[in-house]
Amino acid sequence: MKVITVANQKGGVGKTTSAAAFAVLLAQQGRRALVVDLDQQANLTTLLRVDPRNATGDVLDPSRGQSVADVVQRSEFGMDVLAASQDMETLDLALALAPAGQVRLRDALAVVAGDYDAVVIDCPPNVGLLTINALVAADVVVAPVRASDINSVTGLARLRTTAERSGPLRADRAAPPILPLLTVYNPKKVADGEIESTIEQGLKVPIVGRIVATTKVERDANKRRPHVAHRPDSTVAEGYREVLTAIMGQPA
Numbered sequence: 669m670k671v672i673t674v675a676n677q678k679g680g681v682g683k684t685t686s687a688a689a690f691a692v693l694l695a696q697q698g699r700r701a702l703v704v705d706l707d708q709q710a711n712l713t714t715l716l717r718v719d720p721r722n723a724t725g726d727v728l729d730p731s732r733g734q735s736v737a738d739v740v741q742r743s744e745f746g747m748d749v750l751a752a753s754q755d756m757e758t759l760d761l762a763l764a765l766a767p768a769g770q771v772r773l774r775d776a777l778a779v780v781a782g783d784y785d786a787v788v789i790d791c792p793p794n795v796g797l798l799t800i801n802a803l804v805a806a807d808v809v810v811a812p813v814r815a816s817d818i819n820s821v822t823g824l825a826r827l828r829t830t831a832e833r834s835g836p837l838r839a840d841r842a843a844p845p846i847l848p849l850l851t852v853y854n855p856k857k858v859a860d861g862e863i864e865s866t867i868e869q870g871l872k873v874p875i876v877g878r879i880v881a882t883t884k885v886e887r888d889a890n891k892r893r894p895h896v897a898h899r900p901d902s903t904v905a906e907g908y909r910e911v912l913t914a915i916m917g918q919p920a
């Protein structure tokens with residue numbers, strides 16, 4: 669089981685869009701996928717058309733202590749979803765007060781490791797304890813960077829620091845690799861090229877993929893349908909497919 673965490677504390681950079689794309693593509697490839705929605709906005713939960721409910725809190729809050737298998741919902745797009753809802757707003761505090769509150773997601777996922785080929789975790793736009801849990805559980809961290817938004821590059825640098833600091837919580841595993849993913853990318857815009865070189869030269873991390881900007885992604889999201897499910901042959905779907913292959917290897 670490979671755990672793919674999608675994180676950047678900057679808001680609106682394409683985290684949920686990317687997590688939905690990976691989840692739908694995994695299911696299309698016949699892989700057993702679990703989605704974990706850690707964001708109380710529950711955007712991924714609603715995009716995958718399952719009921720918003722605090723299933724994530726049921727598992728992570730020690731006073732509730734349910735198992736993943738008991739509270740997942742099946743999405744019509746072919747993956748299991750550990751749903752989020754607005755009721756999650758106190759979960760960060762519950763984790764802060766809990767013993768081993770940084771590793772509860774890792775431990776909950778270990779129980780279902782045999783049931784899934786991949787887990788996709790969508791993070792909220794901050795570095796609270798939910799994001800820390802996602803970094804501790806991660807095998808790989810995909811960090812969407814919105815091409816026109818220099819602040820999302822700063823977010824990337826801070827994410828890397830946070831991931832390195834979470835290292836001691838990962839037992840004998842090294843800090844997870846961070847893969848910057850350019851989103852809402854326009855190859856003709858000079859500024860977008862400048863962001864690319866800032867990331868590659870400044871932060872010394874290779875970019876894992878470039879997802880072009882198209883209003884169709886936004887229009888599909890507004891209609892509550894994941895873009896890659898609705899348009900599997902689009903350039904955006906192809907871009908996400910290449911990134912997923914880089915992470916998971918070729919589908920069987």
Ligand SMILES: Nc1ncnc2c1ncn2[C@@H]1O[C@H](COP(=O)(O)OP(=O)(O)OP(=O)(O)O)[C@@H](O)[C@H]1O
Pocket residue numbers: 678679680681682683684685686707709711791792793851852853879880881882883884885886887889904
């Ligand atoms: N390739 C793209 N082209 C055009 N628009 C895009 C693309 N990818 C994402 N978007 C749009 O950008 C907006 C932000 O995307 P998304 O919700 O995935 O970001 P996020 O990082 O999850 O935000 P938040 O931090 O609030 O959770 C959405 O309106 C989405 O439809």
Ligand SMILES: [Mg+2]
Pocket residue numbers: 683684685707711791
């Ligand atoms: Mg989001």
